Amino acid sequence: MLSPSFTPNPDAAFPGPLQAQSPPPPPAVMLLLASLLLHCLPLAVADYDICKSWVTTDEGPSWEFYACQPKATSMKDYVTVKVEPTGITCGDPPERFCTHENPYLCSDECDASNPDLAHPPRLMFDKEDEGLATYWQSVTWSRYPSPLEANITLSWNKSIELTDDIVVTFEYGRPTIMMLEKSLDNGRTWHPYQYYAEDCMEAFNMPPRRVRDLSSTSANRVVCTEEYSRWAGSKKEKHVRFEVRDRFAIFAGPDLRNLDNLYTRLESAKGLKEFFTATDLRMKLLRPALGGTYVQRENLYKYFYAISNIEVTGRCKCNLHANLCSYKEGGLQCECEHNTTGQDCGKCKKNFRTRSWRAGSYLPLPNGSPNACAAAGSAFGTTTTVAAPIVAAPAKISKLFQLKPKSPQVVPIEVFKDCECYGHSNRCSYIDFLNVVTCVSCKHNTRGQHCQHCRLGYYRNGSAELDDENVCIECNCNQIGSINDRCNETGHCECREGAAGPKCDDCLPSHYWRQGCFPNVCDDESLLCQNGGTCYQNQRCLCPSGYQGVLCDQPLCQGEEGQACDPAPHAGPHLAVLLGSGLLLWLAGCLGY
Ligand SMILES: *[C@@H]1O[C@H](CO)[C@@H](O)[C@H](O)[C@H]1NC(C)=O
Ligand SMILES: *[C@@H]1O[C@H](CO)[C@@H](O)[C@H](O)[C@H]1NC(C)=O
Ligand SMILES: *[C@@H]1O[C@H](CO)[C@@H](O)[C@H](O)[C@H]1NC(C)=O
Ligand SMILES: *[C@@H]1O[C@H](CO)[C@@H](O)[C@H](O)[C@H]1NC(C)=O
Ligand SMILES: *[C@@H]1O[C@H](CO)[C@@H](O)[C@H](O)[C@H]1NC(C)=O
Ligand SMILES: [Ca+2]
Numbered sequence: 001m002l003s004p005s006f007t008p009n010p011d012a013a014f015p016g017p018l019q020a021q022s023p024p025p026p027p028a029v030m031l032l033l034a035s036l037l038l039h040c041l042p043l044a045v046a047d048y049d050i051c052k053s054w055v056t057t058d059e060g061p062s063w064e065f066y067a068c069q070p071k072a073t074s075m076k077d078y079v080t081v082k083v084e085p086t087g088i089t090c091g092d093p094p095e096r097f098c099t100h101e102n103p104y105l106c107s108d109e110c111d112a113s114n115p116d117l118a119h120p121p122r123l124m125f126d127k128e129d130e131g132l133a134t135y136w137q138s139v140t141w142s143r144y145p146s147p148l149e150a151n152i153t154l155s156w157n158k159s160i161e162l163t164d165d166i167v168v169t170f171e172y173g174r175p176t177i178m179m180l181e182k183s184l185d186n187g188r189t190w191h192p193y194q195y196y197a198e199d200c201m202e203a204f205n206m207p208p209r210r211v212r213d214l215s216s217t218s219a220n221r222v223v224c225t226e227e228y229s230r231w232a233g234s235k236k237e238k239h240v241r242f243e244v245r246d247r248f249a250i251f252a253g254p255d256l257r258n259l260d261n262l263y264t265r266l267e268s269a270k271g272l273k274e275f276f277t278a279t280d281l282r283m284k285l286l287r288p289a290l291g292g293t294y295v296q297r298e299n300l301y302k303y304f305y306a307i308s309n310i311e312v313t314g315r316c317k318c319n320l321h322a323n324l325c326s327y328k329e330g331g332l333q334c335e336c337e338h339n340t341t342g343q344d345c346g347k348c349k350k351n352f353r354t355r356s357w358r359a360g361s362y363l364p365l366p367n368g369s370p371n372a373c374a375a376a377g378s379a380f381g382t383t384t385t386v387a388a389p390i391v392a393a394p395a396k397i398s399k400l401f402q403l404k405p406k407s408p409q410v411v412p413i414e415v416f417k418d419c420e421c422y423g424h425s426n427r428c429s430y431i432d433f434l435n436v437v438t439c440v441s442c443k444h445n446t447r448g449q450h451c452q453h454c455r456l457g458y459y460r461n462g463s464a465e466l467d468d469e470n471v472c473i474e475c476n477c478n479q480i481g482s483i484n485d486r487c488n489e490t491g492h493c494e495c496r497e498g499a500a501g502p503k504c505d506d507c508l509p510s511h512y513w514r515q516g517c518f519p520n521v522c523d524d525e526s527l528l529c530q531n532g533g534t535c536y537q538n539q540r541c542l543c544p545s546g547y548q549g550v551l552c553d554q555p556l557c558q559g560e561e562g563q564a565c566d567p568a569p570h571a572g573p574h575l576a577v578l579l580g581s582g583l584l585l586w587l588a589g590c591l592g593y
């Protein structure tokens with residue numbers, strides 16, 4: 001059943017062989033030990049399992065903060081599962097099935113109404129007695145040749161980070177084709193995670209690849225593997241893996257001893273940490289085990305899926321701001337430290353938003369950086385992350401206040417611990433003659449003494465707090481349609497004559513767009529094309545033969561001479577081009593087209 005909070009699981013593999021060799025002491029002993037140590041000496045922490053400790057320095061005792069994360073554990077205890085389509089689970093109506101090993105002795109039965117013969121989805125996550133496999137089972141492939149497909153979706157309603165292989169155990173042979181997908185947003189969007197097939201080229205048109213052959217630059221590549229789909233006897237090869245360890249080993253070595261390198265890479269390689277993160281996993285079972293041969297239509301009762309276990313080892317993602325994660329009100333929740341809050345400790349607590357929120361970091365080794373949230377008026381960071389003293393360049397200050405560079409009063413002095421910049425800067429400076437402390441180098445398109453305004457060309461995001469990185473939105477005014485690149489508080493730009501729309505990228509109905517808005521040449525109301533001409537995109541009239549002119553209101557030149565209608569025949573083409581009416585129109589008019 002679901003326990004109220006995580007208990008450290010000695011079997012949880014990551015972080016690695018050290019733990020596997022020597023199981024940790026029971027939690028009670030550990031707590032006592034930790035609290036004893038905490039109050040005596042600065043504790044050497046490893047593995048990011050402690051968020052803070054009480055240390056004594058020359059200035060007296062104080063808290064020291066560290067990056068921290070919950071222990072890895074078996075995540076299957078906290079999962080909800082959905083099996084699709086409805087009716088895919090066997091036993092309703094009851095059904096007999098055979099095995100590949102003994103296909104003509106079909107003595108097994110699935111009956112959903114009999115607890116001893118039922119195979120519901122929860123049996124993929126239960127604790128099994130020694131030697132007795134309990135499993136979910138699908139209906140048999142009696143509807144062949146229409147495919148036998150099933151989706152199994154695992155949801156945590158919480159971001160988790162994988163720390164060891166996902167291992168799926170199939171009792172009666174592994175699928176010949178399947179696919180694993182993941183979601184990072186509680187199932188709204190899905191991404192392929194790994195493809196599995198006997199023949200990757202045939203099934204997915206992908207070349208087969210083994211995860212252990214990947215390199216440091218391809219560690220987060222989505223591959224198709226043929227390693228877990230071959231027929232080798234249903235009792236011999238039961239497992240299908242998503243190899244997390246092999247990917248970690250690319251950085252940490254085959255025994256995962258060099259975890260420092262792994263942690264460094266997780267921080268620095270783009271997308272690597274995210275690759276191991278998910279809120280949901282979905283297995284798409286696309287074709288069952290065939291027993292190493294083609295489908296034998298005379299005995300379809302030996303084709304089905306049966307899964308006895310899905311092992312997912314990982315930890316709650318708490319952005320390195322919590323070392324505990326508990327199961328409350330039907331969901332996992334990080335117990336946030338460092339004055340952060342949220343399910344993933346993904347934001348700063350109210351009144352602690354002077355700096356913008358940041359995830360903790362594994363670096364520098366070995367304790368990482370807590371990147372704690374700070375209250376207004378408090379020192380930035382902590383004893384382990386002291387903001388570097390900053391001397392702002394005089395040029396920047398003077399620019400801020402539109403002063404002449406030589407102005408002698410502008411003297412940047414030192415870091416002001418109580419300078420409040422809503423997290424858009426950690427530099428501030430004292431300006432003597434104004435007697436103010438002001439933020440410098442405001443980021444995220446902000447400006448102002450406290451970085452509380454938006455730069456010109458940006459406007460305030462109504463749904464973002466002042467300390468949000470997204471607080472200022474670019475006006476994005478159409479360069480041609482607008483007078484300048486500024487906008488008002490609702491993002492509306494100031495339009496040129498004839499232009500319209502919030503960004504001035506539209507025209508008023510009386511105008512048409514062509515590198516700007518121009519008054520209509522013709523329309524369906526007052527500027528009608530004459531003599532049966534049609535109005536082309538408000539730009540010009542397409543005249544019928546025999547007429548020309550802007551509104552087709554002039555009769556066409558008569559005869560070869562054309563003298564009567566065209567007073568300057570040689571200037572004709574040039575004039576037409578200049579007028580923007582196009583060569584076509586001129587040709588149409590003068591050749592009687
Ligand atoms: C599995 O899920 C995918 C995506 O939602 C869907 O297109 C497909 O029909 C599902 N398959 C089954 C057998 O329900
Ligand atoms: C998911 O978790 C959130 C936050 O804990 C909770 O408010 C929500 O009700 C949960 N949703 C489901 C479907 O369990
Ligand atoms: C969080 O806020 C409390 C209360 O102001 C403070 O005592 C504590 O040191 C803060 N923790 C961190 C990590 O900044
Ligand atoms: C406004 O801020 C919210 C909250 O941070 C953000 O989700 C949204 O994307 C922002 N809007 C724009 C247009 O940037
Ligand atoms: C911004 O400009 C638009 C268009 O001119 C106008 O409708 C809107 O009321 C303005 N908003 C504010 C807050 O001034
Ligand atoms: Ca089971």
